[in-house]
Amino acid sequence: MRISKIALVSAAMVLSAGSLQAQVNCNEATQAGMQCQTTTDLSATVPYLAVINKNITSATLPAATVTNMDGYSAAVAGPTLNIKANFVWTLTASMGGFAPLAAQGVNYTKANADLEISNAASGDSWMTFASSRALASSQTATATQDVVTRYRVAYSWAKDLPGSYSATVTYTLTAP
DSSP: OHHHHHHHHHHHHHHHHHHHHHHHOOOOOOSTTOOOOOOOOOOOOOOOOEEEEESOSOOOOOOOOTTTBTEEOOOEEEEEEEEEESSOEEEEEEEOOOOOEEETTEEEOOOGGGEEEESSTTOOSOEEOSSOEEEEEESSOEEEEEEEEEEEEEEOTTTOOSSOOOOOEEEEEEOO
């Protein structure tokens, strides 16, 4: 009696498995006009993706002269940033500061605000680097958008010691 119950339960399990198998797989139509179909559910994830390409890696600002001391240097081309992003974005520029300079027994660090940036090819709309600066933004995903930058620097008779001043500008693309 016990063996027949086990056999009966085993047969029921095999039949259940067979009916599940038939719901998942379809091998062929056995009658005229019958269709054999099965489906698969799919999902895909698209993360935030962005690329910033730039056409130059460095720029040299014009040297101080008698005529541009206590004023600004001529503008010089910065990088053109080609942006691709699949999200709404804001591009900011920031500067960690000028490298300290030791000259004539004095240590001096040029102020961040002495460097200005413009996001226009014409070099208008100058912004200082007193803090991080928003340069451009897009209200839609962007297949390709160019942001042109220009730099200029302020010189001062009273502050700027002879020497070479250097700084690094960092461009950051963020999703709001």
